Amino acid sequence: MHWAVTVGRVSGRRTLQDLADAAGLSLAATSYALRGVRGSPATIARVREIAAELGYTVDPIARALASGRTGSVGVSGSLRDLWQQDFSVLLTRALRRQGRYATIADADADPALERLIVEQFAAQRVDGALVSPVDPTAGYWRLLGPEVAVVAIGDALTARPGSGSVLFDNRYGVETALAHLAGLGHHRVGLLAPALPSTPGRPAQVLAASVAAALGIELVEISAPAATADAVEAATALLTAADRPTAVFCLSDSLAFAVYRAARDVGLRLPDDLSVVGYDDHQLAGLVDPGLTTMAWDEDAIVEAAISQLEGAVDGIPMFRPELVVRGSTGVPPSF
Template sequence: MSRRRTLQDLADAAGLSLAATSYALRGVRGSPATILRVRQLADELGYTVDPIARALASGRTGSVGVSGSLRDLWQQDLSVMLTQALRRHGRYAMIADADADPSQERTIVEQFVAQRVDGAVVSPVDPSAAYWRLLDPAVAVVAIGDALTSRPGTGSVLFDNRYGVHTALAHLASFGHRRVGLLAPALTSTPGRPAEVLAVEVAGRLGLDLVAVAAPAATAEAVAVAAALLSDPARPTAVFCLSDSLAFAAYRAARDVGVRIPDELSVIGYDDHQLAGLVDPGLTTMAWDEDAIVDAAVGQLVGLLRDEAPGAPTFRPVLVVRGSTASPR
């Protein structure tokens, strides 16, 4: 069996010092040509970083936990983008699926603690939960979407859900809808989620009769829940879905029960997933700037690892109107 290649082997092949080789490999110092050459040599030699050696030498593992509800299509894409951005900073993501379940999210936090991650970027299921305090204050943590109110020192990339929810519901109200369904993931078990709480508040101010229904995060599993809502004799004339995954479930449910979109049912989502423009009719939804969100989250994480103060930039969604919303019959 061939021996494991070391950093010294890579340095000898590159004709560089150990320090210069390490910096180039992580992309933190050196010319672009040197960084590219060192990484190509590493691939040719079959060199991989020994995480135990790195942790012993630096006190850090180089790993970052990434947690979200991965059956949600938008969060899947966001996790991939975070992984790519972290890699560019010499960090390696350990992706975990919270599955819109606070108890599963707690288990993930405990796993991050056991695995001694340097940091975590999370899309929290329950941002108010006490289990976030299990992460040591020395661990850099950034929450995307909602702030972790129970863990001081956490960075945040916040969503202006008040604006997003109001804009979506006001769009439906402007068409004359008065009875509106709300499909929200894990509504009853996540009391800390502002978007769901805000929807009830905003609907009251707009004079809407809001019928809130908890649905599984996965599109296929949410179809039955949406179908039950649409089969009710007093069914709503519009459905506001707090993710595009749930909106796609509403599309399938409408087809199954024989309700036409948008003639008999308006549907509005909350993500602008890449499939939103491909379904028929195109999905009206609230769009986020994912690239800017990822840059802000990873930038904050890197800053926290350098002992910089956390921030809390806020992103506001934009209404993208397509063919899924219209006046009720």
């Protein structure tokens, strides 16, 4: 069934008053029916069908002014990293299933850009934020007021008490990856890490030096951009050094894929001439040739924990431990 719809405006954005006039209801009754809060099933269905015919959409700013809530959640990470790209998609899908929508922002591993994103989230009056922080110790996180539910994924926001956290056991991940290489007989290992210095809350690079020393590994640390294509030059410099390492441990799969390209360009075979270990188990890790040995996270469980923290439904701070997935990119070192 369709209803004849007559409104006073023929152009411009439809308003709630337009919808109420067309439905023959008060503004309050129309708003309740549109949201499914009050009204008979027949009234709710009729109002929503008329809204569709009018092309009426909810103005999120008007809704925020009326209710104090926007229904939006800010999602922030460094999206040149392939794993963080995919993880952000998983978060937005989980939010959508709850009737929320996400505003995704790319911090690009830059604290200055991250501050601008936090300011943007505050101006947009987001209800919450799910963030993979570049600098978890920064004071700018306090720009998100106490009314905003904030969950940091990977590292705790030490300068913003009351924030939720979903933490990663990077010590276990680094120890497991380097122990795997040491067990194969590698004694000189390259460490490919993001170009920006590690913050105190993101300890994987800092941990690697002490773990390597305990395992009898000489670690050669090289910084590289987070994006795969941009990191190839740094990986090539590492692999063409006079005393090159026999293995490379990368603190993201994006960097590991850069090592694959650099190795091919300089004529090194994996794993005969060089072993490579990644970190994250991106979906491409099992598709490249040879498959990438890497540390894998339970992404679905991390997403569930983050959403539960956002809703205040979890006490304590969940800690996730990665699992070593051994594929064809690691083997015994070559004999020089």
